[in-house]
Amino acid sequence: MTEAKAPDSSRRSERSRRAIYDAALALVGEAGYGRTTIEGIASRAGVGKQTIYRWWPSKAAVLMEAFLDLAEQAAAEAGADGAAEYAIPDTGDLRTDLRRVLRATVDEMNSPAYDAPARALAAEGVLDAELGAQFVEKLLEPQLQLYVDRLRAAEAAGQVRTGLDARIALELFVGPLTHRWLLRTLPLTHAYADTVVDYAVDGLAPRP
Amino acid sequence: MTEAKAPDSSRRSERSRRAIYDAALALVGEAGYGRTTIEGIASRAGVGKQTIYRWWPSKAAVLMEAFLDLAEQAAAEAGADGAAEYAIPDTGDLRTDLRRVLRATVDEMNSPAYDAPARALAAEGVLDAELGAQFVEKLLEPQLQLYVDRLRAAEAAGQVRTGLDARIALELFVGPLTHRWLLRTLPLTHAYADTVVDYAVDGLAPRP
Amino acid sequence: MTEAKAPDSSRRSERSRRAIYDAALALVGEAGYGRTTIEGIASRAGVGKQTIYRWWPSKAAVLMEAFLDLAEQAAAEAGADGAAEYAIPDTGDLRTDLRRVLRATVDEMNSPAYDAPARALAAEGVLDAELGAQFVEKLLEPQLQLYVDRLRAAEAAGQVRTGLDARIALELFVGPLTHRWLLRTLPLTHAYADTVVDYAVDGLAPRP
Amino acid sequence: MTEAKAPDSSRRSERSRRAIYDAALALVGEAGYGRTTIEGIASRAGVGKQTIYRWWPSKAAVLMEAFLDLAEQAAAEAGADGAAEYAIPDTGDLRTDLRRVLRATVDEMNSPAYDAPARALAAEGVLDAELGAQFVEKLLEPQLQLYVDRLRAAEAAGQVRTGLDARIALELFVGPLTHRWLLRTLPLTHAYADTVVDYAVDGLAPRP
DNA sequence: CCGTAAGCGAGACGGTACGTCGAGTCTTGGG
DNA sequence: CCCAAGACTCGACGTACCGTCTCGCTTACGG
Numbered sequence: 001m002t003e004a005k006a007p008d009s010s011r012r013s014e015r016s017r018r019a020i021y022d023a024a025l026a027l028v029g030e031a032g033y034g035r036t037t038i039e040g041i042a043s044r045a046g047v048g049k050q051t052i053y054r055w056w057p058s059k060a061a062v063l064m065e066a067f068l069d070l071a072e073q074a075a076a077e078a079g080a081d082g083a084a085e086y087a088i089p090d091t092g093d094l095r096t097d098l099r100r101v102l103r104a105t106v107d108e109m110n111s112p113a114y115d116a117p118a119r120a121l122a123a124e125g126v127l128d129a130e131l132g133a134q135f136v137e138k139l140l141e142p143q144l145q146l147y148v149d150r151l152r153a154a155e156a157a158g159q160v161r162t163g164l165d166a167r168i169a170l171e172l173f174v175g176p177l178t179h180r181w182l183l184r185t186l187p188l189t190h191a192y193a194d195t196v197v198d199y200a201v202d203g204l205a206p207r208p
Numbered sequence: 209m210t211e212a213k214a215p216d217s218s219r220r221s222e223r224s225r226r227a228i229y230d231a232a233l234a235l236v237g238e239a240g241y242g243r244t245t246i247e248g249i250a251s252r253a254g255v256g257k258q259t260i261y262r263w264w265p266s267k268a269a270v271l272m273e274a275f276l277d278l279a280e281q282a283a284a285e286a287g288a289d290g291a292a293e294y295a296i297p298d299t300g301d302l303r304t305d306l307r308r309v310l311r312a313t314v315d316e317m318n319s320p321a322y323d324a325p326a327r328a329l330a331a332e333g334v335l336d337a338e339l340g341a342q343f344v345e346k347l348l349e350p351q352l353q354l355y356v357d358r359l360r361a362a363e364a365a366g367q368v369r370t371g372l373d374a375r376i377a378l379e380l381f382v383g384p385l386t387h388r389w390l391l392r393t394l395p396l397t398h399a400y401a402d403t404v405v406d407y408a409v410d411g412l413a414p415r416p
Numbered sequence: 417m418t419e420a421k422a423p424d425s426s427r428r429s430e431r432s433r434r435a436i437y438d439a440a441l442a443l444v445g446e447a448g449y450g451r452t453t454i455e456g457i458a459s460r461a462g463v464g465k466q467t468i469y470r471w472w473p474s475k476a477a478v479l480m481e482a483f484l485d486l487a488e489q490a491a492a493e494a495g496a497d498g499a500a501e502y503a504i505p506d507t508g509d510l511r512t513d514l515r516r517v518l519r520a521t522v523d524e525m526n527s528p529a530y531d532a533p534a535r536a537l538a539a540e541g542v543l544d545a546e547l548g549a550q551f552v553e554k555l556l557e558p559q560l561q562l563y564v565d566r567l568r569a570a571e572a573a574g575q576v577r578t579g580l581d582a583r584i585a586l587e588l589f590v591g592p593l594t595h596r597w598l599l600r601t602l603p604l605t606h607a608y609a610d611t612v613v614d615y616a617v618d619g620l621a622p623r624p
Numbered sequence: 625m626t627e628a629k630a631p632d633s634s635r636r637s638e639r640s641r642r643a644i645y646d647a648a649l650a651l652v653g654e655a656g657y658g659r660t661t662i663e664g665i666a667s668r669a670g671v672g673k674q675t676i677y678r679w680w681p682s683k684a685a686v687l688m689e690a691f692l693d694l695a696e697q698a699a700a701e702a703g704a705d706g707a708a709e710y711a712i713p714d715t716g717d718l719r720t721d722l723r724r725v726l727r728a729t730v731d732e733m734n735s736p737a738y739d740a741p742a743r744a745l746a747a748e749g750v751l752d753a754e755l756g757a758q759f760v761e762k763l764l765e766p767q768l769q770l771y772v773d774r775l776r777a778a779e780a781a782g783q784v785r786t787g788l789d790a791r792i793a794l795e796l797f798v799g800p801l802t803h804r805w806l807l808r809t810l811p812l813t814h815a816y817a818d819t820v821v822d823y824a825v826d827g828l829a830p831r832p
Numbered sequence: 833c834c835g836t837a838a839g840c841g842a843g844a845c846g847g848t849a850c851g852t853c854g855a856g857t858c859t860t861g862g863g
Numbered sequence: 864c865c866c867a868a869g870a871c872t873c874g875a876c877g878t879a880c881c882g883t884c885t886c887g888c889t890t891a892c893g894g
Contacts, residue, residue: 466870
C-alpha cells in the first residue's frame with residue numbers, strides 16, 4: 001500500500017468529530033458552500049485545522065460525512081419506535097404511495113436545513129466524479145433501492161407491466177423532482193409531485 | 209442607478225473576447241472547472257486580468273458566455289443550410305421523434321467537449337441561484353420550449369391526452385436523462401433513452 | 417539562468433518598502449527576533465505577505481536591508497554637513513583616536529535600538545553562512561576597512577611597527593568588544609574599551 | 625515554590641538520555657540547527673516527545689547538555705591518563721604556550737563535529753540572554769579561567785606588566801579568534817593564531 | 833510478590849506560522 | 864480609453880512543529 005500513514009482512529013476525539021460536523025453544517029447553511037472554508041469550520045468547531053486534515057481529504061468530504069451523520073441521526077430517531085428501518089409504504093395502491101413519498105421529498109427539498117448541504121454535495125459531486133460516486137453510493141442509492149422494492153411489489157400485484165425495468169422506471173419519479181430542485185426551473189410543489197406521479201404511473205401500467 | 213462605471217463596449221477588443229472564450233473552454237476541458245482560474249485564462253489568452261474583470265463578473269460568467277458562444281456557432285453551422293432555427297422533428301409519431309431527440313441528447317452528454325463546460329455551469333448554477341437562473345434562461349429554457357411545442361402538436365394530433373401539462377410532461381423525458389448525467393448513477397445509453405421514451409410516452413397517452 | 421521570475425523592481429512600492437523596514441525593526445526591538453514573524457511584519461506594515469516574499473527570501477534578509485537602510489540614513493544625516501563620508505579620526509595620536517572610536521562602539525552596542533537588530537542579524541549570520549557573508553560584506557567590512565586605513569596611517573607615522581598586518585591588528589580592538597557584546601561575558605564599558613586600546617596599541621608599537 | 629511537579633530523576637531512562645544526545649548532535653550536524661526539530665530528535669532517538677519535554681525546556685537546552693556531555697566525554701578520555709584536569713601548559717615561555725593553545729582552538733573551530741553544535745549554541749545564546757548565560761558559565765568561563773591562571777603565573781614570573789587585568793587581557797587572544805570563527809570574516813589558520821599571539825603578548829609586556 | 837505509580841513510546845490534540853496561490857483592485861506605459 | 868502586464872492587499876490553502884494531553888506498556892518499589 002502507498003498510504004502515507006493512517007492515523008489511529010481508536011484515539012480519535014469524538015468531541016471534535018461532532019463539533020466539526022455541527023460547524024460544517026451550520027456554516028454551509030449560513031454562508032453557503034463557497035464561502036465555507038476549512039479554517040472557518042476549524043475555528044467554529046474550536047479545533048485545529050490539522051484535526052480536519054487528519055481525518056478528511058477535502059471540505060466536501062467533511063460535509064458529506066456531516067450530512068450522512070445527520071441522516072443517520074434522523075433515521076435513528078424515526079426508527080426508534082421499533083418500526084421497520086425505512087421503506088416506501090405499501091397500501092396496495094401504487095399511485096397513493098408514491099404521491100406520499102414524492103410529496104415528502106418535495107418538502108425535504110424545500111427545507112433549508114436539508115437544501116443547503118445536499119445542494120452543496122450534489123454540486124460538488126457533479127464536478128468531482130469520485131465524490132459524486134460516494135454521494136450516490138451512500139446517500140442516493142439506498143433511497144433509490146426503496147423505489148425498486150416498491151415497484152417490484154407492484155409488479156407482483158399486477159399494477160405495473162411485467163418485465164418492467166425498475167431502475168429506469170424509478171427515474172420517471174425522481175428525475176423530474178431532482179431536475180426542478182437542482183436547476184430551479186419552476187417551483188417544487190405537492191401539486192407538481194402529484195402530476196408527475198400521475199403521468200409516470202400511467203406510463204408503467206400493464207400493457208392493454 | 210449606481211453602476212460603478214460601464215465600460216465602452218464599442219471599443220471592446222473582439223480578438224481578446226474570442227481568445228478568452230477559447231482559453232476558458234480549453235482550460236475547463238483540460239484541468240477541470242475547479243482548477244481553472246481567472247489568472248490562468250488571462251495568461252492562456254494572452255490578455256490582462258483586468259480585461260476579464262472589465263467585462264465579466266465571475267469565472268462562471270465567462271464560461272457561460274463562452275459556452276453560449278459555442279452553442280451559437282454550432283447552431284449557425286447546423287442552420288447554415290437555410291432550415292428553421294432548431295426544433296424537435298415532427299414525423300407524426302411522437303415516440304419516434306422523442307427517441308431521436310433523446311438519443312442525440314445522450315450523445316451530447318457523453319461528448320467530452322460538451323460535458324466539461326456544461327457540467328461546470330450546471331454545478332455552479334446549483335450553488336449560485338443567480339447564475340443558475342441565467343443558465344436556465346439562456347441555455348435550458350430554449351431547449352425545453354421545443355419539447356413544449358412538440359407536445360402541443362401531439363396533443364392537437366390526439367397522440368397525448370388533452371389538457372396535458374406540457375411543462376411537466378417534458379420533465380419525464382429530460383429529468384431522467386439529466387439525473388443520470390449529473391449524478392452518474394448508471395450509464396447513459398441509447399437503449400436507456402429509448403426505454404425512458406417508451407414509459408413516458410405511454411404515461412401521456414390519451415386516457416382510455 | 418534559473419531564476420523563477422524576477423519581479424519588476426521599477427514598479428516597486430516605495431511606501432510598502434519603508435513600512436516593512438519600520439515594522440521589522442520595531443517588532444525585533446519589541447518582541448525579539450524569534451518572536452518576530454513575517455506575518456507580524458506584514459500585518460504591522462499594512463502589507464500583504466506576498467509583498468514581502470516577492471522581494472526578500474527570508475525574515476533575516478528583510479531585517480538585514482532594514483538595518484542597512486537605517487545605517488544609511490544615519491550616515492546620510494551625519495554626513496549632511498558636507499564632511500567626509502566617515503572615517504576614524506586622525507589626531508596624530510593613535511591611542512586617543514581608537515579610544516574615541518571604541519567608546520562610540522561600546523555606546524552603540526549598549527543602545528537598544530542598535531542592539532536588537534544587530535544581534536539578531538549576527539546570530540542569524542552565525543548559523544547561515546550565506547547571510548553571514550552578506551552581513552560581513554555590507555555592514556562589517558566597511559567598518560573594518562576604516563581601521564585598516566587608520567592603522568596604515570599610523571604605520572606611515574611610525575607609531576606602529578612596520579610590516580604590521582593591519583587586518584589582524586584591527587581584530588585586537590574589535591574582537592574583544594564583539595566577544596563581550598555577543599557573549600555577554602562581562603559589562604561593556606568605556607573603561608573596558610580604554611584598557612583594550614591600551615594593551616593592543618602597546619602590542620602594535622614599533623619593535624625596540 | 626510553584627514548580628509544576630518535578631519528575632523523579634532516579635527513574636530516568638539513561639538509554640533515552642543518550643539516544644537524545646546522539647540524535648540532537650547528529651541532526652544539528654547534518655541538517656543545521658534551524659532545520660533540527662524536537663519532533664525530529666524524538667523520532668530519530670526512538671523516543672516520545674514528552675520524554676524530551678519532561679527533562680528539557682527547549683531545543684537549545686537539549687543541545688547544550690548534549691554538547692556538554694560530549695565535552696565531558698572528550699575531557700574524560702583526554703584525562704584518562706591521570707593528568708591534571710586541563711590547563712594551559714606553562715613552559716615558562718608565555719608566547720609559546722599561548723601559541724599552542726590558540727592553535728588548538730583554531731583546530732577545534734575548524735572541526736565540523738565541534739563547529740556545528742557550538743555555533744548553534746553560540747547563536748542561540750546571542751539571542752537568548754538566559755541561554756547565553758548558561759553557555760558562558762558552563763562552557764566558556766571554565767576555559768577563560770585557564771587563561772586567567774596562566775596570565776597570573778606570567779605576571780608572577782615578570783613576563784607581563786604588573787597590575788594587568790587578566791580578564792581583559794585574555795580577550796586579546798580569544799576575542800579575535802572568536803570574531804573570525806563566528807563571523808567568518810577571514811580564514812582561521814595557525815599563522816593567524818601565531819600573529820595574534822605575537823601582537824597581544826607584546827601588548828601585555830612589562831612597561832619599559 | 834504483587835499492586836500501583838512513575839517513566840516511557842506513540843501520537844492526537846489546539847494552535848501559530850509557514851510559504852504559495854488566486855481573487856479582485858490599482859497603476860504604468862503603449863497604441 | 865482600451866489593453867497587456869503585473870504589483871498590490873487580502874484571505875485561504877495545506878504543511879510543519881510547537882507544547883500539552885491522553886493512551887497502553889513496562890518496570891521498579893514499597894506495603
